[in-house]
Amino acid sequence: MLAKLHRSGELTAVWVPDAAHEAMRDLVRARATAMRVLGKARQHLQGFLLRHGRIYAGKRGDSGLSSLAHHGALRSSSEPNRSAGLHSCSDRAEARVDCLTKRIEELAPQWSMTxxxxxxxxxxxxxxxxxxxxxxxxxxxxxxxxxxxxxxxxxxxxxxxxxxxxxxxxxxxxxxxxxxxxxxxxxxxxxxxxxxxxxxxxxxxxxxxxxxxxxxxxxxxxxxxxxxxxxxxxxxxxxxxxxxxxxxxxxxxxxxxxxxxxxxx
Structure with a gap:
């Protein structure tokens, strides 16, 4: 049946990615997952600080907590014994995103789709x-x-x-x-x-x-x-x-x- 369909031109070719493309796609998807984890960690940190009256009074850009000034102010204004764990989670998530981004940048020049x-x-x-x-x-x-x-x-x-x-x-x-x-x-x-x-x-x-x-x-x-x-x-x-x-x-x-x-x- 497949031979007959192929002869009549009724089969659609499927593109199969090579190993390098799959590796890049896996990195991109891993970074997207890490970004979601980072966003959730920052939401938890911001919610904790707001509950304790720690409000950043400076100007926020579109990036919100991703602003370095905003993030640094929240860190300095929080009480270490209460928010150390939340800061640690946020830092680990941010480090993972940076690591994956750097890895993508390193592999990009060798990629056929560059x-x-x-x-x-x-x-x-x-x-x-x-x-x-x-x-x-x-x-x-x-x-x-x-x-x-x-x-x-x-x-x-x-x-x-x-x-x-x-x-x-x-x-x-x-x-x-x-x-x-x-x-x-x-x-x-x-x-x-x-x-x-x-x-x-x-x-x-x-x-x-x-x-x-x-x-x-x-x-x-x-x-x-x-x-x-x-x-x-x-x-x-x-x-x-x-x-x-x-x-x-x-x-x-x-x-x-x-x-x-x-x-x-």
């Missing part, structure tokens, strides 16, 4: 960790004939409930890769700010081909405008960022295609 990692960093909101996460989870971009297939793989397309001539659209399917989807949605928040090329983004793009930089800038202009339009229409922010993440996938697919075609393209 050209894709460097290229997709041309996108705003796709720094090194997000790029490695997406590439490690997606793998071979060439197995997707169009961006919609990649969007469906990541679970970012709307669900559908159909009965006869009635078609109802729902939220995203979430049927795809949760880790890559979460990384993209986190990156989508950066498009709430007006389109511009920051210093970090400029440094990442400096060595990339002009074709890739053009795609990334086109994406930034389009997605920043889309964010403003959807927000002005009264859409909830979570829906806006999900829509932005879905659009980001299309541009990531286009950049990956440029890498596969080579400089001549």
């Amino acid at each position: 050209p894709f990692v460097e290229a997709v960093q041309a996108m705003r909101g796709v720094a090194f960790i997000v790029a490695v996460t997406v590439v490690a989870e997606v793998g071979d971009f060439s197995r997707f004939d169009n961006p919609r297939q990649l969007m469906a793989f990541l679970g970012l397309v709307p669900s559908e409930h159909s009965s006869g001539a009635t078609i109802r659209r729902g939220g995203i399917t979430k049927a795809g890769n949760a880790l890559a989807r979460r990384a993209l949605i986190e990156g989508a928040w950066t498009y709430r700010i007006q389109a511009r090329v920051s210093r970090k983004l400029h440094d990442r793009n400096e060595r990339l081909p002009q074709a890739i930089r053009d795609i990334a800038w086109k994406a930034q202009v389009r997605l920043c405008g889309l964010y403003r339009r959807l927000s002005a229409a009264g859409k909830p922010k979570v829906i806006v960022t999900t829509a932005i993440a879905r659009e980001m996938v299309g541009f990531l697919w286009a950049i990956a295609r440029q890498v596969q075609l080579g400089p001549a393209a």
Whole structure:
């Protein structure tokens, strides 16, 4: 039966990652788990300090407890005999995240998918960790004939409930890769700010081909405008960022295609 299906062209090829790719993917997933543990440890520490009236009076950035000033102030203001264990848990979790991040950075130059990692960093909101996460989870971009297939793989397309001539659209399917989807949605928040090329983004793009930089800038202009339009229409922010993440996938697919075609393209 398999031979007959193969002869008729009804079998779909499955991409099988090599050992190096599996190792990188395992590291990325281990780091994601360590990040969740770190976040939980910091929540426990913050809750303990708040219960005892230890409130940080300084300015907090978007990172909250990940701010070094905030974390240091909480440590110095707490009573050692009560919070030593919570601080120790937070420190161990943070050390594990740093260790895994360093290991990913060390292995990246030897990885066959590194050209894709460097290229997709041309996108705003796709720094090194997000790029490695997406590439490690997606793998071979060439197995997707169009961006919609990649969007469906990541679970970012709307669900559908159909009965006869009635078609109802729902939220995203979430049927795809949760880790890559979460990384993209986190990156989508950066498009709430007006389109511009920051210093970090400029440094990442400096060595990339002009074709890739053009795609990334086109994406930034389009997605920043889309964010403003959807927000002005009264859409909830979570829906806006999900829509932005879905659009980001299309541009990531286009950049990956440029890498596969080579400089001549």
